[in-house]
Amino acid sequence: MATPNEATLPKEMLSFVLRHGEFSKAGLRLGQLIIKGRSPIPTPNFVGSTSRGVVPHVTQDVLSKTTRIPAVYIGLEDFIEKTPPKAPILRQPSGKLSSKLRDFIALPSDCVAILGARRVPALDCPKQNTNTAISICTSVGFQSLELDDYVKCISELQADITVGLADVVTTEAISQKRLEKSADRTHAWLRDTLTPRLDDPDSQGPLFAFVPPLEPHQQSFYLGDLADDYKKEITGLSFLSPETAASLQKDLEALPRLCLSDPSSPQNVLRAIRLGNDMITVPLVNGASESGIAMTFFFDSIPDGQDIPLGFDLLATPHATDLSPLVSGCQCYTCTKHHRAYLHHLLSAKEMLAWTLLQIHNFHHIDVFFQQIRNAIEDGTFEEKAKAFSRAYDSEMPQSLGQGPRTRGYQAKSVGGGEPKRNERAYGRLEEHARKLEEAESGIATPEAELDALDLQKQGLGEVQQ
């Protein structure tokens, strides 16, 4: 059943066991990613996306106690406001067997750390990449990251998995010539990343080669090169687009595949799995939690019906006194310890704990979802269930009233000026009160003594009317 993977190097650090069988014919794969010192990860599985080294709103103790996130993806650009080698993370003291990256961000030991250059999803940078550097976005603005610096950083930081540097072009209209340049650069960068490793492969952590989104004929050319030149040095493949997985040639099949995409819905996750992706980033979980949405979709016992919502907005009013869990029967911390009424209250009071509790639920929920997917692949019911899923559920995550946390510069950028402010103003919100004070003092609005006290009292404290 299990076929040990020849391409796995260095063997003791990472191995990928792909289970061949009837389920592999449609592109579907079942496997197991084994990384030294971590729990084995059954695939397909998800990867949590981080911001500045944390799963947003989830402290490290909560992460290890209440979630089972098998792996997180970390963008180096979140750590290099100062150009390497001056970045503080590179000076993190660390033992021989530990990783500077993991020690710096205090990542729980059972969670795999995957490091790449950019965040997922990454913001577009105004400056073009060059032959030796890519444009990145740090919390202090757009900067360049030189390949040499990237290679030094990844060797210093020792993530469990590192993704090679890629010349990614995100503009919609992209010329043939630019695509070729992208392939050439990424290829050259991979070579330059691997060369220093040839002397001492054991000292370097597993590297996943980045496969740029190319036209099919270029793709096979690029991948052919990859297979010929670096098969031994590469422990996995990584791409931005889930489609890339389907265009891979046979002799690269045994490598684990990491898809750094931003699927907008569980249907897109299912699609990525069908295309043969093993590990998939799911920024939609963070997005749902920040907008106050609890996920409710399942891949087992898919309900009959149509347009069934994929989640629900806890800020919506019916939940104010609802003492039931977010999802009935859910075993997560949030659902076993709290209820909808509390989540509703926290969102309405704009308390940060709302996002934390929703992250706990939503990450638990996506974990269950992937477990159900793996079971379905195993028992041959994936296609049938995927169809039923698409039939039953809405194709998009629900809209919400929640405002989420304040957006930071490294999370979103201006699209050219003129757009409304992303954040509510933090200061001067009391100006309205000051105006009322003035009115009150002028005698217009102050409740006067002749108003009946009992009538006034009946009005309560000025509760927000639901």
Place this chain on the structure above:
Amino acid sequence: MSDSATGKSAALTFDLKARCSTSKARASTLHLPHGPVELPIFMPVATQASLKGLTPDQLEETSCRLCLNNTYHLGLKPGQAVLDAIGGAHKLQGWHHNILTDSGGFQMVSLLKLAKITEEGVRFLSPHDGSPMLLTPEHSISLQNSIGSDIIMQLDDVIQTTSPDAARMREAMYRSIRWLDRCIAAHKNPTTQNLFCIIQGGLDLDMRRECSVEMAKRNTPGIAIGGLSGGEAKSDFCKVVDTCTSLLPPLKPRYVMGIGYPEDIVVAVALGADMFDCVWPTRTARFGNAITRYGVLNLKHQRYSEDFGPVDEDCSCTVCRPKDDNAGLAISRAYIHHLAAKETVGAHLLTMHNVHWMLSLMRRARQAIVEDRYPDFAKKFFEDYFGDKGAPGWAVEAMKGAGIDLAGGASP
């Protein structure tokens, strides 16, 4: 309602364990409906039924067993009807330990500058739609009955202690006594919720004395000293606490409202106070400030960007503890610097640390009282916390009054 000879009342037992032989400091255990707490105590403020991003389990891990909720905020959101439907604030927030609520009056006066106080209550404009509202002592108690907090506070007439208007101050003091009588009459759950009175009287010690005596006559299960932390000189604050505690019955908990800097607490404990609350440790955490044995560090400062040590070396909180010590996170100052003011997790981590630090300070203070070495404890605290700057003059003076000579250095 309370037996002042034994420290027992219907929903509370005050068990005095030890007294400092030098100062007025005391160690006791307060048995409340949701379990015992050890005094002196610092109570973190979970304003809107959540302690700034911490789960109830995380708050429990800081060793907190009594936290505050604000009546004014819970009255607005989720509102009394929802609280009644849910069955109170414990159920709302999944907190199985004790809760103390204020009366709502302080927020009304401090947040809503539009409030106007009459004999009926506090008249104000709804922050929601500007319509006229009235908070009476009866309404405040009714809200706190709905919240179900273990300790509830009377509505009092709060004015700035620094107000020069002595006549208004006197009016506020007498009105607070009249309002206490209305609160006692309105309180529906005296067997499950403890109503504390609040001594007013500004900085006028005679007024405070008169109020202390009147309030003590009402025999509430606990007694608060209110109106402080309003910008008065620290030496005036100390005099008020000292004056009140001398007149209060010994077997009742004494709560100084709104006090929370570590140095204020260490002094107020020596002056005979038992309970404190303040938003400062949690609010300052959100600004990137960490409380340590050697003072407050602003971790947002560039100088911490490569400081890979723990936030406080002596601290045993989840954030500071090494990994091999009961699953500590071993988070460095550098990483907090990396997160501060950018990710909510930065605020959560420092909130955990600061609350744990405050509670640990109180535990050490209590231990020192029990072992009758509070003067040494206080000296060491001021030496470490203020370093070369030395203890502030007001603290030296107040502690001298309590029999503790800070200038003399710790005895061996």
